[in-house]
Amino acid sequence: MKDKHHHHVDYDAEFINPSKDVVKQALIKDYDKIYKRSVEDREGFWAEEAKKLTWFKKWDKVLDDSKKPFYKWFTGGKFNIIANAIDRHLKNWRRNKLAIIWEGEPGDVKTMSYHALNREVSKFANVLKSMGVHKGEVVTIYMPQIPELPIAMLACAKIGAIHSVIYGGFSAEALAGRIEDAKSRTLITADGGFRRGNITDLKGIANEAMRRSATIEVCIVVKRTAQDVHMQGDRDFWYHDLMALPIANPKCETEVMDAEDPLFILYTSGTTGKPKGLMHSHGGYAVYTSTTHKYVFDIKDEDRWWCAADPGWITGHSYLVYSPLINGATLMMYEGAPNHPYPNRWWSMVEKYGITILYTSPTAIRGLMRFGESWPNRHDLTSLRLLGSVGEPINPEAWKWYHRVIGGGKCPIMDTWWQTETGGFVITPLPITALKPGSATKPFFGHEVAIVDEQGNQVADGEEGKLVLQAPWPGMARSIWGDPDRFKETYWKDYEKQGWYKAGDAARKDKDGYFWIIGRIDDVIKVSGYRLGTAEIESALITHYAVSESAVVGLPHEIKGNAIHCYVILRAGMTGNKALEEELKEHVSRELGPIAKPEHIEFVDSLPKTRSGKIMRRVLKARALGQDVGDISTLEE
Numbered sequence: 001m002k003d004k005h006h007h008h009v010d011y012d013a014e015f016i017n018p019s020k021d022v023v024k025q026a027l028i029k030d031y032d033k034i035y036k037r038s039v040e041d042r043e044g045f046w047a048e049e050a051k052k053l054t055w056f057k058k059w060d061k062v063l064d065d066s067k068k069p070f071y072k073w074f075t076g077g078k079f080n081i082i083a084n085a086i087d088r089h090l091k092n093w094r095r096n097k098l099a100i101i102w103e104g105e106p107g108d109v110k111t112m113s114y115h116a117l118n119r120e121v122s123k124f125a126n127v128l129k130s131m132g133v134h135k136g137e138v139v140t141i142y143m144p145q146i147p148e149l150p151i152a153m154l155a156c157a158k159i160g161a162i163h164s165v166i167y168g169g170f171s172a173e174a175l176a177g178r179i180e181d182a183k184s185r186t187l188i189t190a191d192g193g194f195r196r197g198n199i200t201d202l203k204g205i206a207n208e209a210m211r212r213s214a215t216i217e218v219c220i221v222v223k224r225t226a227q228d229v230h231m232q233g234d235r236d237f238w239y240h241d242l243m244a245l246p247i248a249n250p251k252c253e254t255e256v257m258d259a260e261d262p263l264f265i266l267y268t269s270g271t272t273g274k275p276k277g278l279m280h281s282h283g284g285y286a287v288y289t290s291t292t293h294k295y296v297f298d299i300k301d302e303d304r305w306w307c308a309a310d311p312g313w314i315t316g317h318s319y320l321v322y323s324p325l326i327n328g329a330t331l332m333m334y335e336g337a338p339n340h341p342y343p344n345r346w347w348s349m350v351e352k353y354g355i356t357i358l359y360t361s362p363t364a365i366r367g368l369m370r371f372g373e374s375w376p377n378r379h380d381l382t383s384l385r386l387l388g389s390v391g392e393p394i395n396p397e398a399w400k401w402y403h404r405v406i407g408g409g410k411c412p413i414m415d416t417w418w419q420t421e422t423g424g425f426v427i428t429p430l431p432i433t434a435l436k437p438g439s440a441t442k443p444f445f446g447h448e449v450a451i452v453d454e455q456g457n458q459v460a461d462g463e464e465g466k467l468v469l470q471a472p473w474p475g476m477a478r479s480i481w482g483d484p485d486r487f488k489e490t491y492w493k494d495y496e497k498q499g500w501y502k503a504g505d506a507a508r509k510d511k512d513g514y515f516w517i518i519g520r521i522d523d524v525i526k527v528s529g530y531r532l533g534t535a536e537i538e539s540a541l542i543t544h545y546a547v548s549e550s551a552v553v554g555l556p557h558e559i560k561g562n563a564i565h566c567y568v569i570l571r572a573g574m575t576g577n578k579a580l581e582e583e584l585k586e587h588v589s590r591e592l593g594p595i596a597k598p599e600h601i602e603f604v605d606s607l608p609k610t611r612s613g614k615i616m617r618r619v620l621k622a623r624a625l626g627q628d629v630g631d632i633s634t635l636e637e
């Protein structure tokens with residue numbers, strides 16, 4: 001397949017070598033040597049990293065692969081991620097180090113030392129306990145990007161409850177479905193948040209979700225905007241009221257967990273309609289995220305780390321909240337839009353707080369790039385020493401702009417490929433890596449990655465194929481909540497014989513062994529780096545009275561990477577016009593959330609289907625792009 005929108009990619013690009021300065025301070029100086037060791041003695045490598053963390057009791061076994069693909073790591077070990085993300089820092093000088101610098105969209109600022117973070121987390125942990133939350137139950141969190149969001153996550157982890165964070169941009173329908181799936185009893189939310197100068201109606205949406213799914217008994221609400229909201233007397237409580245009660249005792253023991261006990265579930269889109277709750281564990285996840293974060297971003301005590309992702313996604317879980325805290329870093333968190341009130345908002349914060357590492361997405365870079373260089377150029381960005389990218393392939397134009405304009409030509413860009421399922425980085429450069437713009441470069445330690453065909457044969461260098469991970473790693477998702485069969489089926493069935501994990505991405509490997517990600521091969525679309533299933537959008541469309549059938553595809557978009565295009569067959573008697581088009585866009589946005597709002601709706605009389613009735617989205621896509629539609633021998637009409 002000639003992938004038209006990747007024609008800018010230059011596989012033979014000249015290497016961009018790191019400067020002497022970068023190499024001098026790098027924690028890892030010899031990738032090849034450590035990589036070799038890490039795959040020859042994988043368990044030894046990970047055990048050595050695990051030893052750097054605090055364990056209540058050391059593990060008996062590093063890797064238990066007796067129930068593949070349900071791998072277990074550090075079995076027999078007693079652990080809690082909070083003992084590492086908070087407790088251990090209280091015993092040394094880091095107690096008084098800044099853990100969190102937070103800025104709200106209106107410009108309000110809060111900072112918290114590790115000491116203060118521990119106090120807030122412990123108090124809230126005691127509040128949760130007094131509200132009847134116990135070890136092993138799922139607590140749903142639906143919040144804007146305010147400090148109470150990580151505090152809520154950490155408080156759950158501290159007492160052994162499993163958090164399920166639902167991105168604050170999701171709709172009532174999406175929230176209700178996820179609450180229902182997890183049978184969650186407790187919801188933590190806020191009255192609203194600030195976004196692009198507007199106030200979001202989080203509590204209104206939460207109320208609607210609680211009407212739709214009856215499992216919530218306790219709802220704790222943070223007052224952020226002070227707008228009027230409806231509180232139900234016997235169910236809803238203000239966070240600040242509870243935190244002012246004697247039950248909010250600032251002393252709370254961290255629960256002793258098994259290394260394999262679940263830490264959180266996080267819902268993500270897949271091929272079929274229902275989002276899946278991926279489960280991550282306390283022990284392996286902590287080891288994996290902290291190790292990848294430390295080596296890839298060369299984390300030092302002087303750093304001010306800014307991961308600009310929302311905690312509602314895996315990037316926020318792994319690299320905004322958990323790994324920076326485990327590594328004792330100072331993290332930056334910002335509530336609002338990158339261009340509010342002006343396109344220099346981010347750059348002014350980099351300057352104001354002296355940010356040393358910025359980790360964001362290609363879509364954000366492209367979005368800010370379009371306002372021109374004069375916005376960043378008004379700010380002193382020389383505190384930056386490393387940059388990062390995640391979420392989708394970064395096109396070389398955006399890469400070069402990021403490198404030159406934001407990084408002043410001296411900050412290497414860590415283009416990290418990974419997924420909700422992998423828990424942390426899998427293919428990624430290190431600061432010392434010679435870079436090629438647009439390539440995520442090479443596997444992280446302990447990983448064996450290949451590009452294969454349907455049968456599992458390696459394809460030739462430069463050829464497109466399927467990306468597989470050939471060996472287990474500590475941060476891998478343990479299962480899908482309530483549906484282990486789906487876990488097996490989705491990721492492990494295609495290469496069952498070999499025991500490989502199928503990532504769902506197409507990729508190439510060049511002659512230098514560098515990986516180039518092309519994109520998803522399943523029915524998942526990445527829109528502005530957000531992951532959406534075509535089936536979810538189709539299900540939302542069908543709930544509209546005018547729609548009889550639909551098919552959704554992702555087509556290239558200059559800023560979003562991909563945009564949602566819908567083909568709709570209307571019910572008999574309905575006519576497609578501009579007004580209905582707008583109505584359907586609004587409908588999807590209301591059903592799923594604004595991130596799923598379609599770019600384009602096209603009314604059609606029929607859809608290309610296989611004889612067994614499966615919609616051939618690939619045909620629709622190829623046709624829209626003016627490409628060869630490929631093998632259509634199974635096409636019915």
Ligand code: WT7
Pocket residue numbers: 268314315389390391392393394415416417418419420421440503504505517519520526529530531
């Ligand atoms: C999918 C996973 C990993 C955190 C955010 C996304 C795409 C992710 C890259 C990258 C090219 C990338 C893949 C992957 N992706 N990072 N650096 N280069 N593609 O997590 O929502 O689970 O999505 O994002 O297609 O399969 P996610």
